[in-house]
Amino acid sequence: MAxxxxxxxxxxxxxxxxxxxxxxQPGIDQISVKEAWVSLMGNGVNSYTKNVTLKGxxxxxxxxSSVLREELSHGKSKIITMxxxxxNREIVKNIxxx
Numbered sequence: 660m661a662x663x664x665x666x667x668x669x670x671x672x673x674x675x676x677x678x679x680x681x682x683x684q685p686g687i688d689q690i691s692v693k694e695a696w697v698s699l700m701g702n703g704v705n706s707y708t709k710n711v712t713l714k715g716x717x718x719x720x721x722x723x724s725s726v727l728r729e730e731l732s733h734g735k736s737k738i739i740t741m742x743x744x745x746x747n748r749e750i751v752k753n754i755x756x757x
Contacts, residue, residue: 688750689713695745696720699738704731716752718742728756 678684692713697705709721718739722728731738735754743749 685713688746691746692718692742692750695742699741699745713751716750718751718754719757720754721757732756 678687689712693711696708696711696718700708704727707722707724707727709723710719711721712719720731722731735756738754739751742751
């Protein structure tokens with residue numbers, strides 16, 4: 660049975676309860692990571708980005724440029740740190756560039 664919230668609950672508390680009860684957090688994390696990638700990488704990288712997918716704690720990024728893929732592979736740890744700081748949570752622990 661779902662826990663009943665009192666009339667004095669904040670909207671944030673109610674939304675957290677809904678997200679938790681319906682197990683929506685992985686989907687929200689997926690969207691948040693995509694948005695963080697777009698905002699942090701800029702137009703140059705985004706024009707070569709085909710797809711960004713979060714599976715568990717691993718971020719899969721499909722790129723159309725092998726040169727860019729090689730360049731970004733040198734800064735994986737920095738990218739992970741930037742994305743996690745943007746989201747204020749440790750969501751991404753590994754990045755695989757394809």
